[in-house]
Amino acid sequence: MVSHVTTPAAELLETLPKWVTLVRAPNPGPMTLDGTNTWLLRAPDGAAIVVDPGPLDEGHLRAVAAHAPVAAIVLTHGHQDHTEGVPRLAELTGAPVYRPPVRDGLDIAGVVVEPLSTPGHTKDSVCFVVRYRGQEIVLTGDTILGRGTTVVAWPDGDLGDYLASLARLAALDGRPALPGHGPALHDTGVAARFYRTHREARLEQVRAALAAGATDAPEIVARVYADVDRGLWPAAELSVRAQLDFLRRESHPPIRGLDAT
């Protein structure tokens, strides 16, 4: 799920590594950008690791299955637009769904996949740091997107967790970010810092709306997201609720209005 901002958080990545393939699902929309990105990682002589099968769309899943033998299916998080196609893809390919404990990696023909716990968008969000022959990339799911910024999907998502996850990703300078939606970005570290700045700016806007007398989440959305398509307001409200939750925890005594949400 994404917000309305459409500028990329970092330079776009011009060329994917040869061992990485993108198959984009045909489910474009305001919350999915051009559609869900299904990433295939594969050494020339190996089977593929599929990251996020995407929606239950027979044509899409068949395109993924036709690309190569599949050794494993991994997931960045549990949202339907990433996971709905899992049972069908497993059926088409016979591949196991790999649900990694956080420290546990995968190595398929030299493609090494290491999960990095990055809660915030959702509680279960992970990124994957992937290495092959000296190249390193980061699969970022919905934690960092190719365009715009992600929604902190309150109450499952948590802004404090999200900021800590961005700090973790900010250390991954120089590695391309391959997101769950939108184009690949040149540098995960740059993108993570852009996201952090954006989040801090939004928090300031929410604080200002409270100071100006807003008393609940819908009212704050109407002020802070006034220039945004109203179709995105329900998603914006989730992020605002996550921000109110965050501010409530950090404020002593409580800020006026916060307890009204």
Ligand SMILES: [Zn+2]
């Ligand atoms: Zn998501």
